[in-house]
Amino acid sequence: MSLVITDLHAQLEDGTEILKGVTLEIPAGEVHAIMGPNGSGKSTLSKVISGHEGYEVTAGSVTLDGEDILEMSIDERSRAGVFLAFQYPAEVPGVSNANFIRAALQARLPKGQELDAVAYYKSLYEKMDLLEMDRKFTARAVNEGFSGGEKKRNEILQMLMLEPKYCILDETDSGLDIDALKIVAKGVNAMRSTDRGMLLITHYQRLLDYIKPDVVHVMSAGRIVKTGGPELALELEEKGYDFLKELTVA
Ligand SMILES: Nc1ncnc2c1ncn2[C@@H]1O[C@H](COP(=O)(O)OP(=O)(O)O)[C@@H](O)[C@H]1O
């Protein structure tokens, strides 16, 4: 059981290649982190895995528990168990948070089966309590007028409710103050499980003080250039991303 990315190449519509052969395996039960400088292709990788438009895969494969997901629509990938918490979460005007998550859960049920409303709200409130989110966020339109930190927390709420098999968190730590970071980490740690794989994308080591990864990858210029244990994140923080230059030359 794993999310396997093999020699993935992807380009923009204008032909600019952003991912230049990414190979990565995230087994269920493990938490992996990808660190790397701005512009190295981290968000592009997460969007290509989740099926975002605007990127063309020119080579390589992405499989989820052995199943090729590159031919699937965003929706199908989501139902297959991929979840992406966006670096810049989108606003969905006119749709309340509670209805948005409810619709996503309903869509996962077999035809004709109705989501139990009482159980749904009970679970929603439990998760909001864990994330210290005010109940007023159930009625507000998805992310509309939310602060940066509130949007990030809301992404984690969706993740907790959908219980995806593979979670990708793109810079969920950026824009969070330390208290919010701890709360988000609590939510993510609550999701850790032997049958779930997680990929944390982050520019900073800070998040990894609260969510201990099993494996750390360093991405630079569209490739994974180094893989190691949690100590790699500390090394990167200490030396800065300049040390990548040595790696790319070597
Ligand atoms: N839709 C897009 N249009 C134009 N350039 C893009 C687009 N998506 C990504 N890029 C470019 O691809 C490179 C990698 O971007 P991104 O994946 O966001 O990097 P990271 O998340 O590591 O900071 C950057 O140079 C960025 O400007």
Ligand SMILES: [Mg+2]
């Ligand atoms: Mg990014």
